[in-house]
Amino acid sequence: MNKLYLKYFKLLIMFTMIQILILNEVMFSAYINPFLYVLLIIMLPLKTPKWFLLTYAFCCGLFIDLFSSSLGFHSSATVLIAFLKPSISKITIPHNILGENDEIITHKIGIKAYLTFAFILIFIHHLSLFFIEHLSFNFNILIKTILSSLISLIIILITQQFFYRNK
Numbered sequence: 001m002n003k004l005y006l007k008y009f010k011l012l013i014m015f016t017m018i019q020i021l022i023l024n025e026v027m028f029s030a031y032i033n034p035f036l037y038v039l040l041i042i043m044l045p046l047k048t049p050k051w052f053l054l055t056y057a058f059c060c061g062l063f064i065d066l067f068s069s070s071l072g073f074h075s076s077a078t079v080l081i082a083f084l085k086p087s088i089s090k091i092t093i094p095h096n097i098l099g100e101n102d103e104i105i106t107h108k109i110g111i112k113a114y115l116t117f118a119f120i121l122i123f124i125h126h127l128s129l130f131f132i133e134h135l136s137f138n139f140n141i142l143i144k145t146i147l148s149s150l151i152s153l154i155i156i157l158i159t160q161q162f163f164y165r166n167k
Contacts, residue, residue: 004045004048004101005052008040008044008056011040012037012040012056012059012060012063015036015037015039015040015060016037016060016063016064016067018036019035019036019037019064020064020067020068023035023036023155024067024068028151030144031140031143031144031147031148032144032147032148032151033126033144033148034148034151034152034155035064035122035125035126035129035148035152036152036155036156036159037060037064037078038078038081038121038122038125038152038156039156039159039160040056040060041053041056041057041060041078041081041082041085041121042085042104042117042118042121042122042156043103043104043105043160044056044085044103044104045098045100045101045102045103045104046086046089046093046098046104047100047101050086053082053085054079054082054083056082057078057079057081057082058075058078058079058082060074060078061074061075061076061077061078061079062074062075070133073129073132073133074129076128076129076132077125077126077128077129077132078125080124080125080128081121081124081125084121084124085121088117088120088121089104089117092113092116092117092120093109093113093117094109094110094113097109097110104117105160105164106157106160106161106164107164115153118153118156119149119153122149122152122153122156123145123146123149126144126145126148126149126152127141127145130144130145130148
């Protein structure tokens with residue numbers, strides 16, 4: 001398990017840099033903000049201790065907040081999806097497919113289960129993030145959430161295929 005922690009802290013640094021230096025600077029439109037760092041929370045094994053999952057999610061969101069000057073918005077959204085992840089996984093991921101330390105990737109759980117699981121978490125993350133940012137909910141926020149969630153899911157799938165194509 002210690003190797004897993006070390007691996008994810010290295011990935012945290014890499015994904016934070018990608019998010020800050022590339023994805024936050026690319027403006028797709030006023031309605032599309034992709035967030036790749038959510039993949040780190042999605043991929044963590046289901047048997048990850050809750051203390052590590054929540055702490056890691058907080059650190060992940062905090063690093064993005066520090067470099068984006070967003071005052072805890074990302075931290076709140078990532079802790080929320082880390083908290084909901086075990087419950088959502090029980091509904092969307094078939095039982096007895098994953099080993100104790102298996103990461104949640106498309107090759108392990110299948111594309112349909114992965115798309116459902118990942119999209120629900122990404123949608124919740126984006127909805128909470130945009131709601132906290134704007135402190136209101138209207139049709140524009142909903143459109144922004146849906147479009148950003150879809151683009152984030154596509155980027156996450158591409159990233160996963162790039163990193164796990166041989167496994």
